[in-house]
Amino acid sequence: MLVYWRSPRYNVVRLFYTMLAALILGTQFWGVGSKRDTTQALFTVMGALYSACIFLGVSNASSVQPIVAIERTVFYREKAAGMYSPLAYAAAQGIVEIPYILVQTIIYCVITYFMIKFEQNAGKFFLYMLFMFLTFTYFTFYGMMAVGLTPTQNIAAVVSSAFYSLWNLLSGFLIPKQFIPVWWIWFYYICPIAWTLQGIISSQLGNVETIIQGQGFQVSVKDYLKANYDYGTNKIGPSIAVLLVFNLLFFSVFAVSVKFINFQRR
Template sequence: MDVIALRKRSGTITGEVRVNGFPQDRTSFRRCSGYVEQFSVQSPELTVRETVLFSARLRLDRNVIESNEKVLAFADQVIESVELTELAGSLVGSDEGVGLSFEQKKRLSIAVELAASPSIVFLDEPTSGLDARSALLVVRLLRKISNEGRTVTATIHQPSSTIFGMFDDLLLLKRGGEVVYHGELGENCQSLVNYFESKGAPEIALGDNPANWMLRVITSESMGDLSQAYKESTQYTKLKQELEEAKASPSEELKIEFDSEFAASKSTRGLLIAQRLRTIYWRSPAYNLSRVMLSLMMAIILGSVFVIQYGKDVFTEVEIRARFSVVFLAFIIIGIMSMFSVLPVMTKIRDMYYRHSDSGMYDSRSIGIALVLAEKWFIVGSSMLFCVVFLAIADLGGSFQQLFWFWGFFALNSALYSYFGQLFVACVEPARTAIILCSVYIGLNNFFAGLIVRPQEMNTGFFMLPYSITPGRYVYEGMITSIFSNDDRLVEVVEGDLFYDFLVDNGYCQASSVGCEGTVSNYVEYFFGGEYQRDNILRNAIILGGILVLARILLWAALKYIRFSN
């Protein structure tokens, strides 16, 4: 069934699939079919109505549904058909918390596919994991869908006699995938029973479940090769003749064609996915509220290091280096928090994207843009909160321009950590592997930012390449130069130390002068070997912007070409 439904991505597939006599076209078939997974997972942060409405808006033909009111009415109609109207405003919820029951989620998954108004619905073991009552409710729903004129195809294992009798036709396979029966079940499964009894099967006992009886029959060694017997049967001959006739002269009126790959336009897809992600983010306090609160807490902790020096105009070298170190810790710690907090969220989004793209709802380009739109406001807000509190407490304030550039580089850094975290999740399946890649990225930023090893020691030789391509180098330089390069506050100079020699060598004071003084901006030039310049701020911002764009392009490619689902 997975092969027919275009869900199979592993193994070797041979033969051909035809729809109404024509070769199956991937684009058109996705538009006219639905597929309910065995353990389909919906976003727990959305309501039942929001979940169904999202599917309807992306999958219904634009020429059929003309207005938003009609889409809303259709979605409510679908919800009513699966008997979830009373729960339409309820959150789906997770398996661990409050939300829909397993059976209700099963019906919701069916509703999500019905929202596309498909001609055929595939279901992978729709009764799996359900008790007898819930299984009966689900199969009655499938019977109702079939009576409305849709084709329902389901895989099912050892159903009860009541459930088994609700189906019209059966394709029965024995071990090895060979067909032993394909045809109508008949009333009370009499056609199936008559067929196997005609092949020598023992009579079915009164009250016996036909599903259990047929399994005993096809696994009995005394029955011989039932697959060969089927190929020699009149049922097989008749079916093959019908297929050959349909293949030889298919009616053009039955050919399924669509003008575009997706039902919704590019702009609509991008807008709807962005709205969906924003809603999910807003209803995920464990992710975003914790991110904001941790940013505020770290701003207070790091800023309070310099509370006793507030308003000071003359510093020692140790005090200035401490400021450099705290700025370094700020962008590293918040970056790490941003990266690791996004991993579980992106894993859910990635897996949901796989299901939605298989259904023809949207592509990797749409989800890539939506992720940027949904994430940016939280990055901007949390980074602004951190910078305002941190700079105020640490007494690192200056002009508006200085504060703007400091915040800009800090926000770019948070975005980089988040976006590379998303990229790593899209590139590798195991969470531990993504964590390893994150650790490598963090390590490179730590080492090559310019504090642990100074830039003047990395501008030649082996370190030159990694130093040039590491984002942390440009972030740290931008943050340091934005607030310290024009700082005229004084730094105490001790005659004979390296800073004193630097001031003398560069003409900032005379060797014989008494009370030689240096400024904070002089110390920046000395400490970073003249490599960190305020004139580089715009260049650094452009480079970081380019790296951000590269990260999004790589994410698009990873989502498009790398898949981890079967």
């Protein structure tokens, strides 16, 4: 994966954008994480968590696609020469991304968590980092998978964009789970963003006892989330497990596409 060393601009720009995105998000939601005493304030906190997940994830998926497309062209030549197996190439392509994603996660989470002023709790901070890391990783693997399954980077970008829209719409945030039409509810369960939101919101707000004021009701934050979104601390473990499955699935499909699909024109 020498392209990562021979093209330092890719990683430099990626890390610079990570810092810039974190600062933009942090200033946009400055200090809202500690304000949870009304439904509007709670929605703002949830919106901050939702935005934090999406803001950089889509960028990761989009930015990795040109690199994978370039590498694939070189891979076809080296595969024909019998230099290494397709699965070894796929494994290297995925593993080389992990350290960069980890650095991205640390930069992004440190800036956004403390600027937004989420609860100053070590356990919640590390869960925030864990969900962000898993999210950035599956977005990256999804971008790689899209290139692996399509003949050109342009087609991969179009296909990816279509799924981003569906993921956003049916993630359970814009339209709560109970209001998603029955003929679309199946998509909620296979939407990775839905599991990210369930896990990260549950980890940050699922045990909060603060009383929120609504129109004609008073209820704790954790009870409100349970009643309206089915979020709670019992959802953290399953969400982590499902996100791990999504990471494995996207990477496995990419590896299989590298091994069995060849778009090279002779």
